[in-house]
Amino acid sequence: MKKENVGRRPQIPNRKSKIANRQLQIDNHTPLMNSRQAKIESERCLQCFDAPCMTACPTHIDVPKFISMIRTNNVIGAAEVVKVSNALANTCGKICPEEVFCQSVCTRGKQDSPIQIRELHFFATQREVKRGFSATRRFPASDKKIAVIGSGPAGLGCAFELTKLGHQVDVYDAHKPGGVPRKSIPSFRLAGRELESDTKFLSTFFKVKKQVVDSRTFQRIQREHDATFLAVGLGRDRMLGVAGEKLKGVLPVLQFLEKAKIAPSKMKVGKKVVIVGGGNVSLDAAATAKRLGAESVVLIYRRSEKEMRVWKGELAEARRQGVEIRFLINPVSVIGKSKVAGIKCRRTRLSKQKDKTGRLIPVEIKGSDFILDADTVVIAIGQTIEANWLGDLDRKGGGYVKVREDFQTSVPGVFAGGDMIAGEGTIVQSVSQGKYAARAIHEYLSAK
Ligand SMILES: Cc1cc2nc3c(=O)[nH]c(=O)nc-3n(C[C@H](O)[C@H](O)[C@H](O)COP(=O)(O)OP(=O)(O)OC[C@H]3O[C@@H](n4cnc5c(N)ncnc54)[C@H](O)[C@@H]3O)c2cc1C
Ligand code: SF4
Secondary structure (H helix, E strand, O other): EEOOOOOOOOOOOOOOHHHHHHHHHHOOOOOOHHHHHHHOOOOOHOOOOHHHHHHOOOOOOHHHOOOOHHHOOHHHHHHHHHHHHOOHHHHHHHHHOOOOOOHHHHHHHOOOOOOHHHHHHHHHHHHHHHHHOOOOOOOOOOOOOEEEEOOOHHHHHHHHHHHHHOHHHHHHHHEOOHHHHHHOOOOOOOOOOHHHHHHHHHOOOOEEEEEEOHHHHHHHHHHHOOOOEEOOOOOEEOOOOOOOOEEOOEEEEHHHEEEEEEEEOOOOOEEEEEEEEEEHHHHHHHHHHOOOOOOEEEEEOOOOOHOOEEEEHHHHHHHHHHOOOEEEEEEEEEEEOOOOOEEEEEEEEEEEEEEOOOEEEEEEEOOOEEEEEEEEEEOOOOOOOOOOOOOOEEEOOHEOOOOOOOOEEOOOOOEEHHHHOOOOOHHHHHHHEEEEEHHHHHHHOOOO
């Protein structure tokens, strides 16, 4: 069987490119724009009457309004406009994939280049963090008590909106608030301080109670509240189900990223790391492995680049870091005696048929097996719901919880949102689902 050279360095994009510059700035944890740049950028906005950017933003931030406020030097007002719509304003300002949301539909993009909406959003919210938050507004109190289980983006988005509607909210989480952005998104992309400033702001509206929810506590929480919102995300990594997966050196991706974020000095990776996957999470794992000192990092994906569901900036950054990305390769087994020595792979080709996701189905090519040297293998092929205490809630494909249009599950009074209902998504989508579920809960309780 042929052995392949995994140490080949791919071409590094021009350092002067916008993406490279932007990423360097992110690495240095500096604000992306200064006041002058923000003013100039805000003056490019056409203030469209139909504001496609506002429709494309899942939390429907009034983009033209906050940009016009930056233009007139009312930066704190601009931050208020962003924050009132999006509970994780700073976090989204830093890492929201605007290329698939607001910025993708910017009318100015048809003339020359789209307005840098996320950068302006971040400029405004960061300015407020530096100055201190405006006084908290009081909302008329209701006599309804709602439980929110999970304090990731969906849970926080829901709790914030519920308090704005005057309800009492009890938020429960096994960990500190923040969910995946706190635990798993690498600190070179999201420094702790952006999330901290959001959770500090939100803590003036509600507190998060530390509680590992299980079947018994879930029943108790339901009895003690008028409604419950579930937002426990996807905490379990999918594995490949191939031989050798239990060998020392094989790491599920969330475990790998969590350890690397919490205690990077204690985290050791081998010299030759192979990542299996084709999404943004696999790119984070690859870039993390590089930063932890791996000599070679190879990402293998069973389809071609066209089918990869990744943000272009992330892909370019991984390549800039020296990650080698190899397409049309399927892992067959992990090899080694007690620890990983390599990964047996098979080449694939794309058939003409598409799967449910609309992507071409890869077919293995007989007799094309080869071995990649590796001492660490990270499996990054997706996540599923970890909670096994959800009882009889109806599920859909992938095991995700089925909800109606108003985010209510098959159990009356129990609502759900975020990744656990839709699969792996984004922070802004989860915040948005939490926000609109809160409004639906408000209507449900008002009609009772
Ligand atoms: C590595 C990685 C990188 C990402 N990068 C980006 C990015 O750059 N931009 C972007 O927009 N999105 C990104 N995402 C996606 C985004 O983080 C998720 O879509 C989002 O966090 C989902 O929010 P959620 O509230 O549904 O769940 P989560 O964020 O998973 O939060 C769930 C919460 O529920 C709690 N919980 C779970 N079980 C229990 C229990 N039994 N008892 C009590 N509490 C419990 C957890 O502790 C957690 O706090 C990334 C995801 C990953 C994995
Ligand atoms: S939250 Fe995201 S989509 Fe919405 S305005 Fe900000 S960058 Fe754009």
